[in-house]
Amino acid sequence: MIIWECSQGTANEAYPHIKPHGSHDFADITTGGHWDGILDSRIKYHHASTGSAFFEAFEDWFGVYALCVRLYTRMRLTETRDKLPSFSGIAKAFQLRFAQSFTNPEYIAGLWKPFLIQQLRWRRTRTEGRRPFRTEGPPSWAWTSMQDCQIDLTDIFFPDEDDRFMVTLLEHRVSPVGQDPFQELKGGIFTMEGWLWKLKKTDIPPSTHLELFFDEQKDGRLDDGALPLFPERAQTIEYANLSKLSGDEQGLLVTLQCLVNRRQPRLYFYWPEGLHSDYDGSNGAWLQQLNLNDSVDFSATPLDLINKHRSEINGAIVYDNSVRDTINLASTIAGIHGAVVATEELAQRFNIPIIEDLRGRFKDKYEVYEYALQNVWPNVTGRLITAISPISTIPYPDRTWATLLRVESPISDKSNNATYEVDLSAFLNPNGSVYYQVEATASPPGYQKLNPVFRDYIVATAAPCVWLTSNKAAEAALLDKIFHALQPNAVYLGWFPNGDEMAGVTQTAKHGVYVAATDWFYNPTFFSGTKSTDKTNKAHPHTIPRQSYPANTTRVYLSLTYLEGDNIQYNQHCMYVHWNDPAQGTRTR
Known part of the structure; x- marks a missing residue:
């Protein structure tokens, strides 16, 4: 924890979580995190010498x-030039720790040698505002x-003997204002050598690293696919069956699933859901x-997957339960930052x-959605938009x-606007009273999650998501x-709220946007990396003798032909059942 003061006032980033003496004059400038407990039991190895434990x-x-x-970078300093001086105490403390593992762990403007090349991959992930660049x-x-x-800061790693970096650091130096390299700097340079790759500019607007899903390079050409390309599924x-988890816990695991599966599909979840419970x-x-x-079946302890894949999680995006559409906004932001969606x-429970x-x-x-349109969606793909309800209604069991x-029948005018009398005598309790709530609904009552x-x-x-x-x-x-x-x-x-297909498809078509129904599509990131192993064509042999049936004017002959279905989720569920029906392909008189 750092506390400093100046003639203009006194501030403490951790206030009010940590209150120093005389804290009545302190301002609260915390942004959701504080310093106490940072250097605590998170460290697995306090003393190491050689071998794998040394690197860990x-x-x-x-x-x-x-x-x-x-x-620290989430704290807003009044004077930006104070950033290095105010962080110097933390940096010097870590230098002492790093010195136990390396000779002369040099501090270079917030980075450390000998891992400077790896640390140059730092990312800006959360913008609080904009001030002129100094x-x-x-x-x-x-x-x-x-x-x-x-x-x-991206994770550091120790290359194997067969690995090598494609760039080499030749020279580096920084210019401190005084003599202390931990204090304010005037500038700095470094020189490196390595390979250069020629980049081809496409007509896709820059958004996130996820654009690679849309374009696969083949023979020097960009194959412009309709939907993102995911890596091939792991062997x-x-x-896990997530039936016993709450909706918030299911949401946390499903958004973890995407972080893992977009690197290589390997997580598969299922659970009952609302009217489509089976x-x-x-x-x-x-x-x-x-x-x-x-x-491996994690159905007994599905939440253990959070710690198992913790390295994939950069943080959490917290939504507002009083404004449910923030769940959709949080989903897009989570995709941008490699985060999960959580309460x-x-x-706090999982230390994210x-x-x-x-x-x-x-x-x-x-x-x-106005905020997303102006501040979030310009940074993501413009070739894909999604639409699912932020919440679902689960019927009360039993x-x-x-x-x-x-x-x-559907009524779209006010012709049924009237006062209706309902006999509630059958619902009276022994005291002769009854509590009731009037609600118009197309589905049985239930709870929302x-x-x-x-x-x-x-x-x-990281697609835009609306409802x-x-x-x-x-x-x-x-x-x-x-x-x-x-x-x-x-x-x-x-899909569209209330199943308003005609109005929804009409509006999307006017803008040149085509529709695919996917609102009940489970594990899309898993199946997007799953390839069919059946390469055969099952044609009907021509040797089957044809049977002729005498015309009978007293009968009506009905022929049913199943096609691929009218949407992706129908293919996944109903068409699967039809195709595996023992009676599929048979005929009766």
Whole structure:
């Protein structure tokens, strides 16, 4: 923890979590993290000498240093030139620790030798505001030159004997204002040599590292696919039935799934969901059909996968339960930053740093999507937009409901606007009273939870995600603005609120956006990396004798032909059941 004061006042980043003496004059400038407990039991190896433990010890300490940088850079200093001096105490403490593993661990503008090449891959992941870039001070290649943003240092690793870096550091130096390299700098340079690759500019607007999913280089050409390309699925996978988890926990694991699967698909989850709770057992049946002999079942302890794949998680995006559409916004932001979507409670329980907190920032869905349109979606792909409900309704188990009033056909005007009398005498309790709530619904009553279905694909591709209807003027106008910002021939994956297919497809078509239904598509990031192993064509032999049936005018002959279905989720579930029906391919008279 650092506390400093100046003539203009006194401030403490950790206040009010840590209160020094005389704290009544301190200002609260915390941004969600504080310093106490950073150098604690996270370190697995306090003393190491040689062998693998030696390397793991250094990696653990460097991980803690990276955490300090992440938390520190989220603090907003009044004077940006104070960044290095105020961080110097932390840096010197780590230099003492690193000196136990390396001779002369040189500090270079916030980075460390001999891992300077690896640390130059630092990332700016959270922007708090913008101030003019200073022409003097830390060199631009150092994270200490950045202002008003969070910095994430990438993990360091120790190359094997057969590995080598493609660049070599030849020379480096920094110019401190005084004699202390830990204090304020005037500048710095380094010289390196290595290979250069020629980059080909495409018409895809720059967004995130996820653009590589859309373009696969073949024979020097870019193959422009309609949907992202995922790596081929791993041979050994980990799977789990998430039925016993809450919606928030399911959402956390599904967004972890995307971080793992976009590197190489290996996680497969399934669970009952709302009115589609069984889906004819197709989710579990797909898992069995894949014949994954070396797979590991985590159904008993699915949350253990968080620690197992912790290295894939850069942090958490916290949504606002009072404005549910922030779940969709959080999904896109999580994809950009390599984060999971979580509640504050889950982030704290699993010790995941909060990258961005959306609570209390928006009053309704319009503010959420307007903010995304202006500040988030310009940084992601314009070739893909998704649409799923942020929440799903789960029917209460083992309950029956009495239908008191029912509309047999759709009514879109006010012709049924009237006062209706309902006999509730059958529902009176012994005291002669009854509590009732009037609600118009197309589904049985239930409880609401975060909707995790298809969300792994949204986070994996960092795609815009909306839940707006074309049948309401205000939402339709906002959709027009959103669709107008997309590239021509973009794809709309998901579905429409209230099943408003006609209005939704009409509006998307006007903007050159085509639609594929995917709102009940489970494990899309897994199946996107799964290739068919069946290369045969099963044609009907011509030797089968044809049977002729005498014409009978008293009968009606019906022929049913199953095609590929009308949407992706139908293929995954209903078509799977039809295709595996024992009666499939038979005929009767």
